[in-house]
Amino acid sequence: MYISRLALDHFRSWDQCIIDIDPGITIFYGSNGLGKTNIVEAIEFLSAGITHRANSAKPLIQAGHTTSYIRANIVENSIQENNLTNYSLTLSSRGGHRIRVNNGKSQYHRDIIGHIPSVTFAPEDQQLVSSDPSIRRRFLDTAAIALIPGYYDLLQRYSHIAKQRVALLKNVATARLSNSSVDSMNDLFTGLEIWTTQLAQAGISITRARLDVINKISEPFTRIYKHIAGEHNDITINYRPSYDEIYRDKDPYDEVIDHYQRLFDGEVAQGRNLIGPHRDDVEFLLNNMNAKEYASNGEIWSIALALKMALYEVISQESEMKPILILDDVFAQLDNSRRSQIIEFASSIDQVLITVAAREDVPQELLNQKTHDSVHFVDVQKLKDFETVIDNVPSLDEFMSSSYERGDVHE
Numbered sequence: 001m002y003i004s005r006l007a008l009d010h011f012r013s014w015d016q017c018i019i020d021i022d023p024g025i026t027i028f029y030g031s032n033g034l035g036k037t038n039i040v041e042a043i044e045f046l047s048a049g050i051t052h053r054a055n056s057a058k059p060l061i062q063a064g065h066t067t068s069y070i071r072a073n074i075v076e077n078s079i080q081e082n083n084l085t086n087y088s089l090t091l092s093s094r095g096g097h098r099i100r101v102n103n104g105k106s107q108y109h110r111d112i113i114g115h116i117p118s119v120t121f122a123p124e125d126q127q128l129v130s131s132d133p134s135i136r137r138r139f140l141d142t143a144a145i146a147l148i149p150g151y152y153d154l155l156q157r158y159s160h161i162a163k164q165r166v167a168l169l170k171n172v173a174t175a176r177l178s179n180s181s182v183d184s185m186n187d188l189f190t191g192l193e194i195w196t197t198q199l200a201q202a203g204i205s206i207t208r209a210r211l212d213v214i215n216k217i218s219e220p221f222t223r224i225y226k227h228i229a230g231e232h233n234d235i236t237i238n239y240r241p242s243y244d245e246i247y248r249d250k251d252p253y254d255e256v257i258d259h260y261q262r263l264f265d266g267e268v269a270q271g272r273n274l275i276g277p278h279r280d281d282v283e284f285l286l287n288n289m290n291a292k293e294y295a296s297n298g299e300i301w302s303i304a305l306a307l308k309m310a311l312y313e314v315i316s317q318e319s320e321m322k323p324i325l326i327l328d329d330v331f332a333q334l335d336n337s338r339r340s341q342i343i344e345f346a347s348s349i350d351q352v353l354i355t356v357a358a359r360e361d362v363p364q365e366l367l368n369q370k371t372h373d374s375v376h377f378v379d380v381q382k383l384k385d386f387e388t389v390i391d392n393v394p395s396l397d398e399f400m401s402s403s404y405e406r407g408d409v410h411e
């Protein structure tokens, strides 16, 4: 699968960006802050509804605008002819992003999430092992969005319920301080009971989906890690859910509700949901030691690479499509051996999109490899220069059919 054309309007730093992309390897190069990551991030968002830098569309919409557009032509099978699909996504600062596929009826973005799989390697991956659990939860969510139908929607629902419940917990705290009447306290408790029920139900579904993801990834992850770091290295990935009731044999719902009841006073005092998938974590045991505390910098990178490669493998198997691989500014951070591993990995993929600050940063090994017919370079400064001469946003028909000549940005 590959993306053959991408058009952005008011996306991050881009007023407008239109670019044709070939299958194989495409390298976007240009100085810092030019908007290279923004281009690949648009593809990531179209694919998953979240990116490695943003959990929502808000920061993606160009400052000063309320709407942003991502349009893409996707070739699902490069062997079949006429299998171009056009996706036209409208991001709104108010949420509820809408998408049209082949100019069809408007649907929610969440309805097509998973149709255009992608996997991203980014400098932030270095933090996967050692940093805050939120980074590991983001990995779990990205993986679950790609692998579990309906997960994106579930996540949005959980986040909405969690916010409503927090608001009620705060209301209870205020009511207690002001000695509110028994009736109004009872009303608050009834409301809270409803939100707690919903939070537990959505939370258990998320926990189960994440457990499923870990089970799918575990074997390829261990195997790929050994390939990268050597057979003598034993690694396991363990899910550490906030609802550990999930590991008992019976339905965890009643026990989760009991758990909320035990925590109730603490939740009111702190104005927070103290348990739920927003508190989950993932642990890596490297030769039986917690990698977070013991792994070296190189080992941390190997874990991150193995994790993403394992995810790539599982998505490819389950979707029967090869996801687009995005390598965002990673070469400078990797040592020679890990750089070679990633280049070897990229060699079998339909489309690889790479960002680098300078052409010289591209490893010679990548340019020499013979698996892809050619390596294409895109000068992002030239794309930026053309931005100022585009005065008409193309219609969808034009976008689908014509060939936009934006000058010599490809080499």
Ligand SMILES: Nc1ncnc2c1ncn2[C@@H]1O[C@H](COP(=O)(O)OP(=O)(O)OP(=O)(O)O)[C@@H](O)[C@H]1O
Residues within 6 Å of the ligand: 011, 012, 013, 014, 030, 031, 032, 033, 034, 035, 036, 037, 038, 039, 059, 060, 061, 062, 063, 329, 355, 356, 357
């Ligand atoms: N919503 C937004 N509206 C306008 N500009 C934005 C928005 N979000 C990010 N930017 C701008 O985009 C630029 C960063 O773009 P990007 O991260 O793509 O750069 P890059 O070319 O990948 O740079 P580097 O090589 O440093 O990683 C910054 O100048 C930032 O201010």
